[in-house]
Amino acid sequence: MSTxxxxxxxxxxxxxxxxxxxxxxxxxxxxxxxxxxRVLPEPASIFKSGWELLRSGExxxxxxxxxxxxxxxxxxxxxxxxxxxxxxxxFRRAEVLLDTTLQMVRNVPPLALIPLVILWFxxxxxxxxFIVAIGVFFPLYLNTYHxxxxxxxxxxxxxxxxxxxxxRLYRDVIFPGALSSxxxxxxxxxxFMWVLLIVSETISATEGIGYMTMNAREFLRTDIVLxxxxxxxxxxxxxxxxxxxxxxxxxRWNPNYASA
Amino acid sequence: MQINLEENxxxxxxxxxxxxxxxxxxxxxxxxxxxxxxxxxxxxxDIEPGEFVAIVGRSGCGKSTLLRLVAGLESGQEGQLHYDGxxxxxxxxxxxxxxxxxxxxxxxxxxxxxxxLPPARQIDAEHVLGQxxxxxxxxxxxxRLSGGQRQRVALxxxxxxxPRLLLLDEPLGALDALxxxxxxxxIESLWREHGFTxxxxxxxxxxxxALADRVVLIDEGQITLDLRIDLPRPRHRGHAAFAALExxxxxxxxxxxxxxxxxxxEHAGDVSLHRTVDQVRWAV
Numbered sequence: 001m002s003t004x005x006x007x008x009x010x011x012x013x014x015x016x017x018x019x020x021x022x023x024x025x026x027x028x029x030x031x032x033x034x035x036x037x038r039v040l041p042e043p044a045s046i047f048k049s050g051w052e053l054l055r056s057g058e059x060x061x062x063x064x065x066x067x068x069x070x071x072x073x074x075x076x077x078x079x080x081x082x083x084x085x086x087x088x089x090x091f092r093r094a095e096v097l098l099d100t101t102l103q104m105v106r107n108v109p110p111l112a113l114i115p116l117v118i119l120w121f122x123x124x125x126x127x128x129x130f131i132v133a134i135g136v137f138f139p140l141y142l143n144t145y146h147x148x149x150x151x152x153x154x155x156x157x158x159x160x161x162x163x164x165x166x167x168r169l170y171r172d173v174i175f176p177g178a179l180s181s182x183x184x185x186x187x188x189x190x191x192f193m194w195v196l197l198i199v200s201e202t203i204s205a206t207e208g209i210g211y212m213t214m215n216a217r218e219f220l221r222t223d224i225v226l227x228x229x230x231x232x233x234x235x236x237x238x239x240x241x242x243x244x245x246x247x248x249x250x251x252r253w254n255p256n257y258a259s260a
Numbered sequence: 261m262q263i264n265l266e267e268n269x270x271x272x273x274x275x276x277x278x279x280x281x282x283x284x285x286x287x288x289x290x291x292x293x294x295x296x297x298x299x300x301x302x303x304x305x306d307i308e309p310g311e312f313v314a315i316v317g318r319s320g321c322g323k324s325t326l327l328r329l330v331a332g333l334e335s336g337q338e339g340q341l342h343y344d345g346x347x348x349x350x351x352x353x354x355x356x357x358x359x360x361x362x363x364x365x366x367x368x369x370x371x372x373x374x375x376x377l378p379p380a381r382q383i384d385a386e387h388v389l390g391q392x393x394x395x396x397x398x399x400x401x402x403x404r405l406s407g408g409q410r411q412r413v414a415l416x417x418x419x420x421x422x423p424r425l426l427l428l429d430e431p432l433g434a435l436d437a438l439x440x441x442x443x444x445x446x447i448e449s450l451w452r453e454h455g456f457t458x459x460x461x462x463x464x465x466x467x468x469x470a471l472a473d474r475v476v477l478i479d480e481g482q483i484t485l486d487l488r489i490d491l492p493r494p495r496h497r498g499h500a501a502f503a504a505l506e507x508x509x510x511x512x513x514x515x516x517x518x519x520x521x522x523x524x525x526e527h528a529g530d531v532s533l534h535r536t537v538d539q540v541r542w543a544v
Contacts, residue, residue: 158362161333162355162376162421172375176366253366253401 041223046230049223058212063231066208069125070197070235073132078189080133081140082182089148089178090170102141110135111199123204128197135196136189143185147178180254183247190239194232280310282457283344283353283424285330290339292325299325300337301481309344312451312458314468317478318513324429326478327461331356331427343425355423359430361410363402363417370398373417381420388416391453392446408439412446419450426451428460432467444470448494465509469502470495477512485512 023043029035030042037045053059084102088095110131121127151174159165159173201210213228251257285307292300299322307313315323328334330341331354340347343354363372374385389395392412394405402410411431418426428447432440448471451458462468468475469489477485487509491501 154358154360154362155364157333158358159364159375161331162417164376172367173364176364179366251366253368253403255403 038220038222041226046223046226049221050227050230053212053224053227059227059231062207062209062212063235066197066201066210067235069128069201069208070132070193073129073197074136074189074193076129077133077135077137078140078186081137081142081185081189082144085141085144085182085185086148086175089145090174095145102138106138106142110196114200114203118204128200128205131200132193132196135192139188139192140182140185143181143188144178147181147185148174150181151177180247180251180257183243183250186246187240187243190243191236194236194239198232280455280457281422281424282308282310282455284309284342285425285457285459286340286342286345287326287330288340288342290326290329290337290341292322292329292334292337299481300329302339303478303481303483305476305483305486307457307459310455310457312460312471312473313476314460314462314472314474315476315478316462316465316468316509316513319463321478322481323461323478327356327427327429327459330354330425330459353424354427355418355421355425356427356429357411357414357418357431359433361402361407361414363410363413365402368399368401369394369405369413372402372413373398373420375417377420384420385416388420389413391419391450392416406439408435408443411435411443415447415450419454422454423456425457425459428458428462430462431460433463440464440467445494447471465513466497466502466506469505469509470497475505475509477509479513485509 026035026040027043030037030040035042050059084098088098088102113131113134117127117130121130155173155177156169159169164172198210201208202214205211205214209228209231213225216222216224216228247257285305287303287305290300290303291298303322303326305313305326315326317323325334329337333356363369364375367375370385370389373389374382377385386395386398389398392415394409394412394416397405397409402413405413414431432443435443444467447458458471460468460471465475469491472489475485475487475489476483477487487505489505491499491505495502497503
């Protein structure tokens, strides 16, 4: 009993061994003087600046602003991708009509649109949300479309012969069949979401994590820049954890996803 | 002897009709083509209400195609299908069980069985699960079940609709021999209890003889043998008569000489021969 508990604890801790070792090494080399604090301040001072930002409420404010931007963009772009993917996946006619256009647009990197976006929306909130929305649209669109198309036709045939059709066929067979693929799309989208947000926030902003780091750069506050970078890492990890737990819940019927 | 035998079988089939909800199925001159290839070349088959008919044949002989036509899963055939004399496919009275269970992996067992049931009848799903012996496992995911258990769930899912015609498309093909024998007993008892007409497609001749009132052989798109099985139920594979029938059908399946392609009704003589062997065996 206790050996299995120990094993569980060991498995829990294992992923954190390398990050902790790296931080320890970093702290040590900064203390000894191998690293100039201009290049890379020691972890302790980063935590201190982080703590100060947190106490002053500044950190709180910037994180909230960035998160709101990210999720507004995700809701708009991801929602549109999901709906369009469902439509083109379901109706052959819609696929013929829309798919070529969407594939052309897909090959334009969202970041290439930045100059255009600035001309359209200025350096307003709308510009950042627009870029995030464009970026998360395609992963969700493509994976939803693919998911719908790869639902086992044998199951659809069975359901039809059992008198299930229309909306119930969609709810009971097609959508659940596509869900694992849709969730893969969501995970990709969450990754893109932060990348695009970072870039658009560093270009022009008056608040948000990107603004905080750019502002700190002006004042040569490397420690605050690093606080910002760590925040992005943390938020990215958090989004991934959320996506994984959604998978674990919605795909709990699948032995590959069932929690151990 | 011969007359006596025919009388016997007539009595047996009338007994089957007496308390049945089964449908009468009539297949008349059915042809089916896929492009150039003609899969069914004029099939005629009459099935009485409540009768259990097995179709055997080599793979690719068209037996599954015939079943799918009857199920309404395929169309574009020539010829006629009549269900109780009506031409339209009464799909709400027909249910099919496939070779793979085709359970929805994202629905729990009981919800799989209740698929397509009106809300008021959801409770029937648990009842039928009890009949196939899986009531305790109703809240599990299909992935947790063995192949045989999944087919039992699929059977429950078909029966919960109280079908008048149950189509079985090699439902036991993927199961091991022991599970298959268990399933035979289960299918037979549920068939007797519910009284539906059953049409089983299989490549396992002994399965066909164990279950069916009649075994129909399809070869290259035509019926080449239509054999009544009058062995008493439940049937035991050990019997000489069972083995003899199996041997007879197997020999016909394996023969592909052109002169063997005539409709096989004249082989009733063979049946009577095996009958007598059987009777002798019983008498001894």
